[in-house]
Amino acid sequence: MAGVSSSSILLPTTRVLSLRDIAVDRDGHPALRGVDAEAHAGRLLAVTGANGSGKSTLLEVAAGLLTPHRGAVDLRPGIRIALVPQSTPLAAHLPLNVTDIVAMGTWGRLGTWRPARRVDRDLVVDAIGTVDLADLARRPVGTLSGGQRQRALLAQALVQRADLVLLDEPMAGLDSRSRAVIATTIGHLTATGSAVIAVTHDIAEFTAVDDVLELQDGRVVRAS
Template sequence: MPPPAEPVVRLRDVRVDLEGHRALDGVDLDIHAGRLTAVVGANGSGKSTLVSVLAGFRAPTSGTAELRAGTAVALVAQHTADAARLPLSVTDLVSMGRWRERGAFRPLRRSDRATVSEAIDAVGLTPLASRPLGALSGGQRQRAFVAQALAQDADLLLLDEPTSGLDDVSRRAAASALRVATSRGAAVVVVTHDLGELGDVDEVVTLADGRISDRRGRSVMRGRTLENVGTVEG
């Protein structure tokens, strides 16, 4: 049997103190390629802080956070109505996902344009590709930002409440797009309040008071929320 693959991110005994408050307290977590990990917990449990550590935006107060060498990271945060004011079309926005590799001022190659088109199609926005962001619904704009992250071909994709407040069509499209990312080998971590919005996940990590209080293996979580998730073996 081959040895387990090196984690994309490895956290060991991570503690983060914010303004006198311990936001994370002794977190051990491995994030692996090709897996969809859902992070759940009540408000204030440390979910967003965990994402910021995984993204490399915040260094632990103590403990270690190790990102595999050469790993490219993409983050999709919650977007407000301000995004509607951006003078961009869907294609313009998603094309920005290629800037990490190409730079902001170099023309896209044919392969880049194909990647952009595939990302837009993955979130179900191909018919709206030329439409300005301001002409889209909130759910459609959020899907466009998910597509932008997909277009980066990142090794680690982090999403903070990407389906919160979306209509059913947008939620299903976003969840399907995340599976496209894992099928390509990306590690995907999603903060959510409703596991049912994600469908089939590989692991559920529950945070409480900055600690991992529970971890569950692969299961179809459709229709389950934080209040009614039972024991899952997998």
């Protein structure tokens, strides 16, 4: 495993995010109904449930992309968040390779298009190695498989050195090799202090899950 790690100095199990009584309506229909959830440093929270149960909506609230109609979002001050969406086809005509995509994770510290420092270049190289894409570092992103693209996006999150990492169906439809690499990388994230929330249909995809939140019709039906 390469040397990318969270820069978090949070103690293990420190609460980084608390959602209380979250309610969200979409197009006049309730997407979340009084949901409570917490994320802690060094732990993986798996959010599961059927399609339409509210999993992705919960992730959007956690990321600050969606304001709930009711409830409180309590984010620990100074927390850095990385959101990794589902693997999607990236435009093949864009002049970007794997290294370019991963390096975007440094922009929050450097600013867009500013020259990278040596330490940031090293982080990019380490992150690419961590997700087993070193041999494809100069490969145009548009030529990658879905699994390779998802691994590149996860490497981008590694470079951000986020305290809270949000993953939306990170292994959906991927090949077995990519699923294994992603599961190992998620374990690396929690081991180095990041809190991780992952939306999934199958908890068994992960090598270890610390907490489970199961949703049904926008309500919590199981929390453990």
